[in-house]
Amino acid sequence: MDYQPTSEAELSEIVKATTNPLAIVGGGTRRARPVKGDMVSTAGISGIVDYEPGALTMVARAGTPLFEIEATLAKENQQLAFEPLSLAGILGSSGHSTIGGVFAANASGSRRIQAGAARDFLLGVRFVDGAGKIVKNGGRVMKNVTGYDLVKLLAGSWGTLGILSEVSFKVLPISDVSATLSMKADDPKTAIDIMTTCMNTAFDVTGAAYDAVAGCVYIRIEGFEKSVAYRSGALQQIVSKFGAVDILEMTASRAVWTQIQNLSMLQNRDGDLWRVSVKPTDGANVVHAISPDAYVMDWSGGSIWMRVSKGMDVRGALGSIAGHATCYVGDAAMFHPEPENVRVLTDAIRRKYDPKAILNQGLMG
């Protein structure tokens, strides 16, 4: 049985009535892992509910396609500043990402290091829990500490605690100017030196990534014209000790970050797909420990997307390096096992929110 509810109320009835496991999909673009059960699509619960450009806030139903949100924002020269990472290309999935899926996966891109993650932009949620109850938390204002922050709990919960029906979020202006410093780097250690050097300045870098396939480090600066010119000049001086620096302007600059957002350099390749999250200076150690076939580092070296040979035990190879690894393509469990005393807590939360154990079973824990 597949479900296509067109309202939150209908979604709630479906969940109340069933005891079967449910596989929840938005646009289906991030379905890295098959989940067993009746399919529930949120695509029918769609539409922008409220948009206040002067307050930098938008409210939309969870099934609203991402392209619709982005197009509406673009008309006001605004954007989702966390640059939702797109997995459609690399997973070869068709369909369109939904805004609910973006937040359920906490899919943050390169600007996370400066502007924050998807979870930092999410202001409010409405969701249907595993018993079919409709719950709201947060709101549509930028500052809100009224009660517990279930908004963050739901962000990145991949549909295992509840099915998002509506999200409200903060947006930001699109900067007038974008420039990217591009430098060659042959090894991850040098790349990370360059990136952390740039992050440790007053110049408000909004992206620091290393495409190991191309052997290129990219440093992005955004803002008003004079300011970007000033900052890229200042950064160029600082990093020139590492080698020659090219400055990519506007279109060329934006193209670099779109490629990283889509993980283009890792597409059309065999092998398992993993992401490892560590503190930036551990990035080089991760590469040495794992020797991936191909990789790209984002977040100044702290987020490493990689292709490895099929079946490789990435978590084992990490050894004592602090951090965690997520398997997007492969047979390993998708999420890093939690320490026992944390698992006790997350399991108990799952039982509270999903008493029938039907929401995206087996995906997270």
Added chain:
Amino acid sequence: MEMPIPSDFRIARKSELMSRLRAVLPPECVIDDPMETRAYECDALSAYRCAPLGVVLPYTTEQVATALKICFEMDIPVVPRGAGTSLAGGSLPTADSIILGVARMNDVLETDYANRFVRVQTGRTNLSVTGAVEADGYFYAPDPSSQLACAIAGNIAMNSGGAHCLKYGVTSNNLLGVRLVTMQGEIVDIGGAQLDAAGMDLLGVICGSEGQLGVVTEATLRILHKPEGALPVLIGFDSNEVAGACVSDIIRAGVLPVAIEFMDRPCIRATEEFAKAGYPDCEALLIIEVEGSPLEIEEQLEKIMSIAAAHDPVEVRRANDSDEAARIWLGRKSAFGAMGQINDYMCLDGTIPVSKLPYVLRRIGEMSQQFGLGVGNVFHAGDGNMHPLILYNANEPGQLELCEQFGAEILKLCVEVGGCLTGEHGVGIEKRDLMDHQFAPDDLEAQMAIKDVFDPKWLLNPAKVFPLAASERRRDQGL
């Protein structure tokens, strides 16, 4: 504000509790001399006070765990405390509880500039976190006005904000990891130095849980390199509406100031008399601060001033150096003190969608007439976080209650227009019984379910956040 009736059963166990605590903790860590526990009877919501059974001030996480285990076994409620600057009664004890304070735990444990974080014990004050990294050019961004006194512990529990959070975010956006001790005495590490914690976002829900899920003893905080400089501009308007419209236009134009502060006439008047900052005599004024190199500051201030010019400002005063900047900030920074000179005041912090600012300010003005109590408004306009300061006379019988009623009406209004009860101070006891206005029973149940998981006996700061009636059954289970 009502508090639950303390349990005689628990009070009767006081001497047993104290001797068990003393048996395992250094003697100076356990205090029950009434003279010494006085300082812990209230927080900054000082209209409410109560003596606890005792106060425990450990040096280490392990000692925190030991103390909690004993209280768990004996069914004694525990109220965690940082510096006691909560404006919501968050760290107010009950007569059958102990205060567990982290004030002695204030070391910096790790400083890592390459990876931009510090790890500290949570008793450390907010300002001294920045103090520890400032000489090397770094700062910790969230900056509550109480930053000289308040502790990271309370900042995490309340998810505190500050004047600069329009650009840098609140505590939650700058917190990477915590070490937390549950009521059962279990030490749990969540998150770490990397930018995202693994799996379910427990860190997100711990931050802002008002000391009800665990005692946070260590925190990994994101630090940032300081900007080259910052300068404000002050702009006066002859109506709140126009000032509100100007804020919205600045935001739409793509300028992202680090702070946009708003003061209305009653507040301007009071601060003028008190601080003599030389503010213009007008209905509303904005203080807008931007950061960067001199050239970048110039570029942003020019844009802001040209937008403001379209709104017929009665005055535009830009700072050219740090002295002029300090003078512009002087009035804003002394606003609370100035209002305190006139009278006792209660400070609310409801948040509203910025488009509703003019309407809400007008309604507050009307209600001020009805209740016969003065109000000044000073707030973070960029994010709609209001700070109405209601003036009353604490010595006049009935005035506190009247003031609280008025406050409740303002907060209900904030919820009505699509906002919320509290933007940064937290619920505590103060807004606990208004939670029903913002949340349906199922919404509250979903929140309380989280507490059930972390603290099944509801012993940690139990009489806070949730309406007493909603939490009664859970709070009374041990009795």
